[in-house]
Amino acid sequence: MGVKRLLIVITTLLVCAMLFSGLYQPDTPLMWLASTSIYYAYMRAALIVVLVTLLVTSPPRSGYFRLFLAAFASALAISAIHLSYWYAISLLDAVIFIEVAIIFMIESLEASADDVKKISFSYTLAKKK
Numbered sequence: 001m002g003v004k005r006l007l008i009v010i011t012t013l014l015v016c017a018m019l020f021s022g023l024y025q026p027d028t029p030l031m032w033l034a035s036t037s038i039y040y041a042y043m044r045a046a047l048i049v050v051l052v053t054l055l056v057t058s059p060p061r062s063g064y065f066r067l068f069l070a071a072f073a074s075a076l077a078i079s080a081i082h083l084s085y086w087y088a089i090s091l092l093d094a095v096i097f098i099e100v101a102i103i104f105m106i107e108s109l110e111a112s113a114d115d116v117k118k119i120s121f122s123y124t125l126a127k128k129k
Helices: 003-024 029-033 038-056 063-085 091-108 113-122
Strands: none
Touching: 003 029, 003 038, 003 091, 029 091, 038 091, 063 091
8 A cells, every 4th residue: 555545544534533523422532623513524524525536546537536636625725724814723624624635636736647658758767778
């Protein structure tokens, strides 16, 4: 398992734990630095869906899906920074939202298999026989 995949799995498990703790046990120590509002539960559920989609799909993804990931990551990062500036978001929520935005942006910037082949054949350092 690669490092990116492990990071996505661990983040998905943390967001799942935050979702279920916020809904069913809001007084747990995990939720002391997170919000238990239903709106954050919806946002966490949406994050879980997209993170699981990243785990299920193989790396040469569609251009439209990568565009969706980039737009979602930008909106998520901007809103997390803006809400934390106005003290309207909890600390753990802001950290998780920015972490997920970074993961989405890294995954949206992946190169297609054809581009990798072009680069590898154009700029090879091996000696030709």
